[in-house]
Amino acid sequence: MLELSEQEIAALLLSLKIAGWSTLLSCPLAIIIGWWLARYEFFGKALVDGLVHLPLVLPPIVPGYLLLLCFGHNGFIGKWLYQSFGVSLAFNWKGAVLASMVMALPLIVRSVRLSITAIDRGLENAARTLGASPVRVFFTITLPLAAPGILVGAVLGFSRSLGEFGATITFVGNIEGETRTLPLAIYTATQVPGGDGPAARLVILSVLLALLALIISDLLNRKLYRNAGR
Amino acid sequence: MLDIDVKLNHGSFQLHAQFQSSHLVTGLFGPSGAGKSSVLNLIAGLLTPQQGHIIVDGTPLFDSRQDINLPAHRRRIGLVFQDARLFPHLSVRHNLLYGYHLLKPDQRQIHLDTVVELLEIGHLLGQSVQKLSGGEKQRVGLGRALLTSPRLLLLDEPLAALDERLKQQILPFLLKTRDELRLPMLYVSHALAEIHYLTDSVAFLDKGQIVSAQ
Numbered sequence: 001m002l003e004l005s006e007q008e009i010a011a012l013l014l015s016l017k018i019a020g021w022s023t024l025l026s027c028p029l030a031i032i033i034g035w036w037l038a039r040y041e042f043f044g045k046a047l048v049d050g051l052v053h054l055p056l057v058l059p060p061i062v063p064g065y066l067l068l069l070c071f072g073h074n075g076f077i078g079k080w081l082y083q084s085f086g087v088s089l090a091f092n093w094k095g096a097v098l099a100s101m102v103m104a105l106p107l108i109v110r111s112v113r114l115s116i117t118a119i120d121r122g123l124e125n126a127a128r129t130l131g132a133s134p135v136r137v138f139f140t141i142t143l144p145l146a147a148p149g150i151l152v153g154a155v156l157g158f159s160r161s162l163g164e165f166g167a168t169i170t171f172v173g174n175i176e177g178e179t180r181t182l183p184l185a186i187y188t189a190t191q192v193p194g195g196d197g198p199a200a201r202l203v204i205l206s207v208l209l210a211l212l213a214l215i216i217s218d219l220l221n222r223k224l225y226r227n228a229g230r
Numbered sequence: 231m232l233d234i235d236v237k238l239n240h241g242s243f244q245l246h247a248q249f250q251s252s253h254l255v256t257g258l259f260g261p262s263g264a265g266k267s268s269v270l271n272l273i274a275g276l277l278t279p280q281q282g283h284i285i286v287d288g289t290p291l292f293d294s295r296q297d298i299n300l301p302a303h304r305r306r307i308g309l310v311f312q313d314a315r316l317f318p319h320l321s322v323r324h325n326l327l328y329g330y331h332l333l334k335p336d337q338r339q340i341h342l343d344t345v346v347e348l349l350e351i352g353h354l355l356g357q358s359v360q361k362l363s364g365g366e367k368q369r370v371g372l373g374r375a376l377l378t379s380p381r382l383l384l385l386d387e388p389l390a391a392l393d394e395r396l397k398q399q400i401l402p403f404l405l406k407t408r409d410e411l412r413l414p415m416l417y418v419s420h421a422l423a424e425i426h427y428l429t430d431s432v433a434f435l436d437k438g439q440i441v442s443a444q
Contacts, residue, residue: 122313125302128275129302130329130374131329132303
């Protein structure tokens with residue numbers, strides 16, 4: 001039943017590629033921001049917190065349009081990137097990665113922040129008295145103890161990236177083989193007569209993919225929690 | 231051996247601790263909330279006093295006049311906590327060796343074999359720390375601190391969380407640590423009997439002030 005056409009396989013692989021890169025690049029950023037928000041009080045913290053979480057509550061077309069304004073060919077960052085490094089993000093898959101990152105980041109930051117807040121600072125202090133520098137404490141105590149939360153965030157972010165539609169279509173369009181991910185392919189299929197069959201296949205594929213991601217996260221999480229013995 | 235004179239203002243809590251000791255083991259006694267743990271945190275570098283000095287074995291760890299304030303990880307002060315604070319993601323062996331591995335080889339004066347034998351924890355090495363009993367956790371916590379070859383070992387009510395039977399089991403280990411390793415210790419407790427078991431030198435702390443020292 002699930003015999004996919006070449007275009008559908010291309011959409012699937014493109015989705016995985018974009019979601020993969022998006023998660024990979026978002027995680028380090030989310031760990032830094034989450035840790036910063038969890039551990040420090042600073043002027044403008046509410047603003048930073050709000051900005052990070054904004055994509056979660058805005059209609060996705062808004063961040064998409066803002067990305068287009070900033071990173072488009074005539075946007076102030078886009079122009080600089082192109083002139084300095086020859087890098088262009090608008091209307092290609094790298095732009096889709098950026099759009100996915102913006103939309104997935106708040107989910108990962110939330111998860112990281114919660115898990116870092118839950119860590120007993122006493123353990124970090126104990127590590128300091130044992131001779132560990134602050135950087136070492138972070139990598140040998142904080143990060144491993146926050147790992148289950150980071151992992152949950154990563155899976156949520158990955159799933160969010162797989163499902164990304166509004167910001168993507170606004171910022172990088174719907175170009176076959178370049179930015180037409182699964183959701184965009186479903187949308188395209190529903191726009192043409194006789195597209196119900198392909199749309200149904202892609203919908204089933206999306207459901208399976210999402211289920212798979214959840215199951216993997218659950219398994220990894222159980223394993224991590226068992227290792228941490230909690 | 232130990233020369234402390236520190237002032238700390240922590241909101242409404244004011245601490246002024248001043249005492250010297252040339253004994254191998256010094257007791258710090260006082261009721262709950264007197265600031266005993268704060269004194270230990272100040273010596274370990276987890277808290278920073280507003281002014282004063284902390285000198286251990288002739289080495290200034292903190293001196294507000296000379297602008298000296300060694301960060302906690304460079305002080306080489308061992309701290310044994312009431313709640314052990316073992317790292318839950320590491321095995322007993324890796325907990326024990328956490329600080330040992332961070333020492334330069336020539337700084338390692340106390341080795342795993344010695345500690346394992348002293349504290350009788352050889353059978354626990356491969357275990358996860360969650361499976362340990364309270365008394366075992368405390369022994370591993372003590373061993374972990376010993377393995378950093380500290381210039382001073384601080385013990386923050388290490389027996390308070392244990393029942394009477396376990397206390398009687400751990401005390402001999404502390405005695406052995408004192409006699410076999412000859413490591414200077416500052417032992418904090420609200421149980422005077424525990425302190426007298428290890429030393430005759432006691433400083434009394436009440437409401438953030440050293441009331442008397444002998």
